[in-house]
């Protein structure tokens with residue numbers, strides 16, 4: 001499949017009027033709404049989201065336990081407050097179940113909320129936490145949004161101070177949680193098949209240094225190992241590892257990656273390639289539909305530093321900001337290609353602060 005969408009003079013990316021509907025109230029959806037409003041005071045903007053749509057910084061989820069922050073404390077503005085600030089409409093608790101591209105409307109759940117007509121549509125749907133088929137893993141939490149964080153924190157509170165937490169996955173998010181939970185007074189174990197922590201993003205030297213720094217906080221790492229099964233015992237979990245070792249935990253967190261939400265776009269016939277494929281303007285294979293944030297996969301044209309290659313998801317805040325600015329300008333009538341510069345993601349492990357460039 002070709003990563004970059006060939007320029008088509010018949011498909012002007014200039015905003016074609018009518019309401020802009022944004023599906024998703026994460027960082028991507030809200031940032032786009034803000035950027036668009038700055039450039040166009042009058043264009044009707046409606047955001048639709050399956051969750052409550054409150055505005056919060058998702059990266060805070062992996063360092064909020066040690067700060068003893070309840071989920072409600074992380075909310076900077078409610079969806080209604082944020083929409084009012086931006087002069088936008090918001091439909092929280094409303095799921096888009098289908099896109100009717102020929103009629104340019106969205107079918108909603110509850111059905112009484114729709115159908116919703118759009119002039120141009122932006123999909124900012126985010127990504128789902130990956131769940132492995134490991135027997136017993138249904139007992140594990142994943143923390144991918146503020147609702148998940150609330151449930152995880154409740155489980156930690158119920159388990160009590162000093163409880164044992166096993167983290168399945170020692171990547172960026174798993175390592176951040178390990179550091180945060182250890183500071184918060186929990187006894188933490190991390191299991192990951194890679195030979196060193198954050199194995200896909202940092203060097204072996206840095207990964208080993210991070211493991212040593214976390215060990216200083218009491219974190220045990222089981223690297224090069226895999227959880228084969230999880231059994232519920234009386235009041236705790238027993239995790240059998242491939243190596244033959246056994247772990248006991250009161251709470252389990254699964255942090256093994258994210259998968260872009262593409263089902264809605266795929267059902268509507270949009271091109272999918274490691275995410276909802278977009279060109280350098282953020283347009284999907286339908287010129288009136290854009291995609292942004294964790295659900296999108298960007299053509300290599302948006303990454304001058306990467307020659308050729310497949311479309312790529314960039315599930316971090318900095319690329320979302322860059323793409324939102326460019327898409328907003330395009331929707332406001334000034335076609336603006338997305339150009340990602342060098343990227344740096346700060347790893348929130350105060351035991352050994354690191355920066356990952358991508």
Ligand SMILES: Cc1cc2nc3c(=O)[nH]c(=O)nc-3n(C[C@H](O)[C@H](O)[C@H](O)COP(=O)(O)OP(=O)(O)OC[C@H]3O[C@@H](n4cnc5c(N)ncnc54)[C@H](O)[C@@H]3O)c2cc1C
Pocket residue numbers: 023024025026027028029048049050051053058059060061062094095096097124125126127143144145173261264292293294295314315316317318320345346348
């Ligand atoms: C714990 C954690 C820590 C992180 N730390 C960092 C960090 O330090 N630095 C960094 O750069 N990045 C970090 N990230 C990644 C970053 O937070 C994400 O890239 C970003 O928040 C994704 O935003 P989004 O708007 O694309 O998706 P989301 O925030 O997931 O929003 C998706 C929205 O779409 C809605 N939605 C989905 N499907 C439908 C539907 N069918 N109908 C209606 N609504 C729908 C959802 O309800 C939600 O409102 C972290 C991520 C996590 C989970």
